[in-house]
Amino acid sequence: MTDEELLNMAKNASNNAYCPYSEFPVGACILYESGNTYTGCNVENSSYGLALCAERNAISNAIAAGETSSPRKIAVYSPKTEKCFPCGACRQWFQEFAKGQNFEIILEDKNLKIIKYSLNELLPYSFNTDML
Secondary structure: OOHHHHHHHHHHHHOOOEOOOOOOOOEEEEEEOOOOEEEEEOEOOOOHHHOEOHHHHHHHHHHHOOOOOOEEEEEEEOOOOOOOOOOHHHHHHHHHHHOOOOOEEEEEOOOOOEEEEEHHHHOOOOOOHHHO
8 A cells, every 4th residue: 555545545535624613624544554544534522622633543443453563554634634643542542552653644745745644753751651
């Protein structure tokens, strides 16, 4: 699965976003070691704290499907902005499920160029159970 294919799947998922409050659709597509991919979109709620980000939605879909391998990369996209960076909560979810292994976040810039970041670049001092 290429980075471009993952990004296109994230773009398609953003079309399904339920975002009547922010009007900021986001789609995500996550690739696992198994080769399986899972998509998600943001789902808002009038009680804002109950909203679900596209990235966490994609991970939840993987878990619900019984995925047991480690995630390797995720593409995140919004038609409303370039480089749609994941929020802090999503970054921590990546840490939880990737277990600090090589994990890439794939975004697109204003020139439609793919930009890749490692999880360590976006979350250099994450909380993990090794700290306990």
